[in-house]
Amino acid sequence: MQILLKGGTVVSGDGCRETDILIQDEKIQAIGQDLAVDADEIIDVTGRFLFPGFIDAHTHFDLHVAGTVTADDFASGTQAALAGGTTAIVDFATQYQGETLEEGIANWHKKADGKASCDYGFHLAITDWNSQASADVPKIMEDGVTSFKLYLTYDTMVNDEELYEILVRLRETGGIVGVHCENDGVIKALVKAEKAAGHNAVSCHPKTRPAAMEAEAVARLLKIARVAEAPVIVVHLSTKEGLTEILRARKDWNQEVYVETCPQYLLMDDSRYQLPGFEGARYVIAPPLRKPADQEALWKALSDGEIQTVSTDHCSFTLKQKELGLSDFTKIPGGMPGVETRPLLMYTYGVCEGRITLPQMCRQLAENPAKLYGMFPQKGVLAPGSDADITVLNPNAETVLTAAGQVQHVDYAPFEGRKMKAKVEKVFLRGTLAAENGKVTREGLGRYIKRGRYQKTEG
């Protein structure tokens, strides 16, 4: 089966050019001007931007949190991804206490098997580090799980000794780790103090997780990684102060550190926690939303190439689930939806407002995550031999974000009513047209991606 996409503007990490794309079955066969072939189907995409299918390297589907389970599982979550132009996600499998690394991965395969509508891989969160886990790392990597996750807070956290040992082990095996950076002890103390004062409202949430405690954890991670001589990724960076630590480590020590941020940290601030009643609970995430100055610093870092990837930390709960914390802000399930809306948000507020360019958007949402997480050039680029994952964006159409119109299984939309300056018109997953105009047209085509080792990645 051959499909010819004619007349579009192909976006890559290097630039944009008007050129045709020929798809042969699951792969891109050729790219070039005026490809004269008798394709089975010719689709006119004049005036559209053609991106490599976007990759969201930070989702939590079917995750048990705070006595409940996320509203999106691998079925609805990957449908939402696909509808919004994301053709691959990397979700976080967790090795819980008492489990082997392999058991952690196996549990996530069970959650995803046969359900996915976009391609998917797993990072593995290590929470129980021991000699067996250390011995198992190479096997895990052979199975295509080449990136890991560590928490410096929550009951899944590792201590400094474990953090150091894991960094050394991953350096030896060619793995890489993304780290949730917040100081656990001080957050606990601040929570205790709020509760002792009888404060239980949503507005306490950001107070107990101050910017300095992200920066402290970032700095500690980077210093330990320097001693371990290991590259690291700081996930969901939210603060200017944390960014400052990263820039310093790169400048002073030439350290290899990658950074991810998320649309919510670029586009919302902590005034949302002051909304009337319980409305602020919708935005309870960790790290919390920050100040406008933090947003500006993160946008500038994206523009300067200091932040490599934008993912979502999609971790969705319904309003009913959020009410678990109605009388205690620490019991609000933390997380927000986002997997469906990231491309349009970054296009509208990034590209259209001149903060990032189209090639930068391509790098941050597709090419860089593909490289960093071992999927390049199978994914993350439109080139002969690559998977025909193609997202067709129409910049002459609009999309209004609403809860009623979304695919993700959540009864609120964080950006309710916002007008996006484009439409995700067509999404091809490995050569099959699988979503059109924000709706999935072919379900269940997603496959597990066995990933390779990370590649060094520029901004």
Ligand SMILES: [Zn+2]
């Ligand atoms: Zn997360």
